[in-house]
Amino acid sequence: MRRASRRTAMVTKLSDAERAELLADLPAWTLDAVRDAITRSFRFKDFSQAFGFMSRVALLAEKADHHPEWSNVWNRVDILLTTHDAGGLSMRDIELAKAIDAL
Ligand SMILES: C[C@H](O)[C@H](O)[C@H]1CNC2=NC(N)=NC(=O)C2=N1
Numbered sequence: 001m002r003r004a005s006r007r008t009a010m011v012t013k014l015s016d017a018e019r020a021e022l023l024a025d026l027p028a029w030t031l032d033a034v035r036d037a038i039t040r041s042f043r044f045k046d047f048s049q050a051f052g053f054m055s056r057v058a059l060l061a062e063k064a065d066h067h068p069e070w071s072n073v074w075n076r077v078d079i080l081l082t083t084h085d086a087g088g089l090s091m092r093d094i095e096l097a098k099a100i101d102a103l
Helices: 016-023 047-064 091-101
Strands: 030-032 037-043 069-073 076-081
Touching: 016 091, 037 091, 047 069, 047 076, 047 091, 076 091
Parallel strands: none
Antiparallel strands: 030 037, 037 076, 069 076
């Protein structure tokens, strides 16, 4: 069943000017022009730390109803954020990246 809290507002891709300004606040993230996405790679002490981080990101993602594309290999977590509903980078990706950076 669709949750009542799911966002229904239209989500649009960021303009060139918007992304230039917004990405200045996310220096650790890299723009992937092919996917129209932002990416960041995280490294931890071990798998347990990496998976703990993924659990926290999963909770953020569920709360925002916006989910990362990601992979994990032992102590590494690679995250790619893009908005499937918009076909590219939107404000939702910026907001989730900021929330991840604040963990
Ligand atoms: C129905 C649901 O709200 C949508 O499918 C959400 C879920 N999570 C999502 N995550 C991402 N990254 N992009 C989306 O467009 C998206 N859409």
